[in-house]
Every structure is written in C-alpha cells, then in structure tokens.
Amino acid sequence: MNAGVAIGDRCQVCSDPTTEHCFAVCNRCAGAFHLALRQDIPAKDCGQVWISEEYMALEFACNACLLRDGDIEDERPVRVRRRYTKHTGASAAAVVRGRPGGRR
C-alpha cells in the first residue's frame, strides 16, 4: 500500500522534502508529510497520528486533510476530534432501533 510514496517525497503540507526521521503517509490523501518519528531529533509536524479505536491501528493524516475535513481549525495544533470513537458506542441507528415508537 502506498508504494508510490517514499521517504524524501515532498510534504503535502509545506512542500519541503521529507526525511528519514520525519516522514509519514497520509491515510486520506496518500501523500507524504512531515511527522517526527523520534523524540530526540527536532523535527516539524505537518500532520498528526493517533490510534483509531475502531480499527485498532495507527491513523495518519496531514494537516491539509485535517484542515479540509474540519478536524482542525487554522494551523493551531489542536487535538483531532475523536469522531471515530462514536461508532464504538450506541450508534444513531441502534438508538432508533432500540426505542419503541421511534421513527422507522
């Protein structure tokens, strides 16, 4: 997967080349972006990574996609809204189904 993206590709967000220690592939646009992979090396983050509780897997998204999808506002580093966790609880469909007299 994402075989066409490699370390050194230009970042989707800032257009600078990614490096060995500052690289990730966006799950949404499949483009490379800067993500610091090591704490001990100063690097910039042009996106975010978090754990999807739905898939129990790491999800990567560049700031361009986060901004476009409304997960972040401006370029201020705010936490990604955890929209994925909503699916693990009572979904809207389950609530409607379990409520007698609810809309069908």
Ligand SMILES: [Zn+2]
């Ligand atoms: Zn970048």
Ligand SMILES: [Zn+2]
């Ligand atoms: Zn992206």
